Amino acid sequence: MSRIKIDLSRMLCPMPVIKTQNQVNRMLSGQELEITCTDPGALNDIPVWARINGHQILAANQTDDEVIITLKVGG
Amino acid sequence: MRSLSVEQLNLINSMANKHKAIALISGGLDSMLAVKVIQEQGIEVEGINFYTGFCVEGHTHAIRNQDKEKQKRNNALWVAEQLGIKLHIVDVIEEYKDVLINPKHGYGANMNPCLDCKIFMVNKAVDWIEEHHAQGFDFIITGEVIGQRPMSQLKAKMPIIAKQSGANDRLVRPLSAKNLEQTLPEREGWIVREKLYGFTGRSRKPQIELAKQFGFDDFATPAGGCCFLTDKSYSDKLTDLWQAKNAKEYELDDIMLLKVGRHVRPKANFKLIIARDSGECKFLEGYRKEFISIRALSHKGPMALVDGDIDEGDYDLAASIVARFGQGKFADEVELDINIPEQPSLQISTAPFANENMLQEWYL
Numbered sequence: 001m002s003r004i005k006i007d008l009s010r011m012l013c014p015m016p017v018i019k020t021q022n023q024v025n026r027m028l029s030g031q032e033l034e035i036t037c038t039d040p041g042a043l044n045d046i047p048v049w050a051r052i053n054g055h056q057i058l059a060a061n062q063t064d065d066e067v068i069i070t071l072k073v074g075g
Numbered sequence: 076m077r078s079l080s081v082e083q084l085n086l087i088n089s090m091a092n093k094h095k096a097i098a099l100i101s102g103g104l105d106s107m108l109a110v111k112v113i114q115e116q117g118i119e120v121e122g123i124n125f126y127t128g129f130c131v132e133g134h135t136h137a138i139r140n141q142d143k144e145k146q147k148r149n150n151a152l153w154v155a156e157q158l159g160i161k162l163h164i165v166d167v168i169e170e171y172k173d174v175l176i177n178p179k180h181g182y183g184a185n186m187n188p189c190l191d192c193k194i195f196m197v198n199k200a201v202d203w204i205e206e207h208h209a210q211g212f213d214f215i216i217t218g219e220v221i222g223q224r225p226m227s228q229l230k231a232k233m234p235i236i237a238k239q240s241g242a243n244d245r246l247v248r249p250l251s252a253k254n255l256e257q258t259l260p261e262r263e264g265w266i267v268r269e270k271l272y273g274f275t276g277r278s279r280k281p282q283i284e285l286a287k288q289f290g291f292d293d294f295a296t297p298a299g300g301c302c303f304l305t306d307k308s309y310s311d312k313l314t315d316l317w318q319a320k321n322a323k324e325y326e327l328d329d330i331m332l333l334k335v336g337r338h339v340r341p342k343a344n345f346k347l348i349i350a351r352d353s354g355e356c357k358f359l360e361g362y363r364k365e366f367i368s369i370r371a372l373s374h375k376g377p378m379a380l381v382d383g384d385i386d387e388g389d390y391d392l393a394a395s396i397v398a399r400f401g402q403g404k405f406a407d408e409v410e411l412d413i414n415i416p417e418q419p420s421l422q423i424s425t426a427p428f429a430n431e432n433m434l435q436e437w438y439l
Contacts (some may be wrong), residue, residue, distance in 0.1 A: 010361050012331070014149050018166050033233055041149065048152045053161050065126070 102150025167379030345383030376401020
């Protein structure tokens with residue numbers, strides 16, 4: 001299954017969520033999206049957005065500088 | 076007349092055509108309660124949240140050190156999760172410019188165009204329903220309470236919002252509905268008016284009580300609303316920005332930078348944005364390719380951006396002001412680096428600007 005990557009570095013809440021939402025709306029069920037952010041709030045917000053909209057978080061990791069989240073688009 | 080129980084209403088709605096509402100979700104308590112009141116009548120609700128660029132939460136706790144320990148959550152998303160509803164977040168940054176720059180109904184105490192803003196957002200919800208007509212949304216709900224806020228929530232303004240937004244009688248305010256004209260969903264029996272509320276005034280007690288009834292014990296209650304434009308300090312900086320540009324215009328970076336740092340305008344042609352902690356330093360470093368930036372080399376000190384058309388003759392003034400906010404403020408001389416995008420950087424040695432010479436009106 002294909003995986004799409006988007007870099008949302010420097011964007012601050014809620015722009016990473018909006019960009020993630022807009023990208024997911026263009027994708028098909030089952031596709032995976034890897035999101036790179038620098039706003040630490042994304043570590044909470046993107047998984048919440050994914051949960052309430054029926055998408056699955058596959059991984060969410062934070063380093064000193066980055067948050068990387070991988071999700072699978074729901075049906 | 077005997078009223079129907081929630082279970083009976085749910086059953087009736089599930090047997091009849093299921094009606095759906097879209098709710099404007101700010102992340103505060105009122106919109107949360109408004110949704111819950113309508114959900115209790117068996118209506119399916121989804122949320123919509125508009126991002127104007129001036130929303131208080133989010134940015135600040137991603138930037139300042141003092142906010143790092145606060146819970147990093149987007150309140151609108153959190154509310155949606157508590158209510159079990161979908162939330163659509165819509166970027167309206169570009170369209171919102173006209174609302175802020177040319178408010179037909181004017182500004183509030185600061186640069187807040189609250190009435191135009193509410194009309195705009197309800198209108199955007201109307202547009203959203205039309206764009207997503209296949210999903211079958213029937214009406215719009217908001218958490219507006221009559222008299223809660225001085226500009227946009229006066230009783231006389233409620234019909235204006237309904238009319239000028241184009242929502243008309245499809246706009247339901249569940250928390251104040253009993254004090255307003257009947258709406259279409261009430262007349263058609265999609266929702267029961269008796270099960271709506273008649274809250275008025277600035278007191279939050281009825282909302283707190285209702286929250287308790289619903290079992291909500293954690294909710295956001297921002298003192299000045301959820302918008303930077305209601306803040307005097309922020310509004311002053313925005314006014315200064317427009318004066319400096321000689322035009323009422325802005326880009327997203329402009330309004331983001333108004334939220335960050337200490338803003339000092341020693342001359343009409345430029346201002347300094349001086350970081351107040353390491354979090355802000357890191358944030359401002361992200362703008363080094365677009366702005367001239369200044370930082371002390373010989374001492375620890377803050378990152379500063381130069382916003383405006385600074386003359387070379389002003390470099391010493393700018394550098395000396397930045398020097399006074401660092402650890403070299405009592406030194407005879409501080410060496411600073413002036414980074415100019417796409418040009419070789421300059422090193423300058425200067426005495427820190429004397430505190431007594433800093434004019435109060437320079438601080439924005």
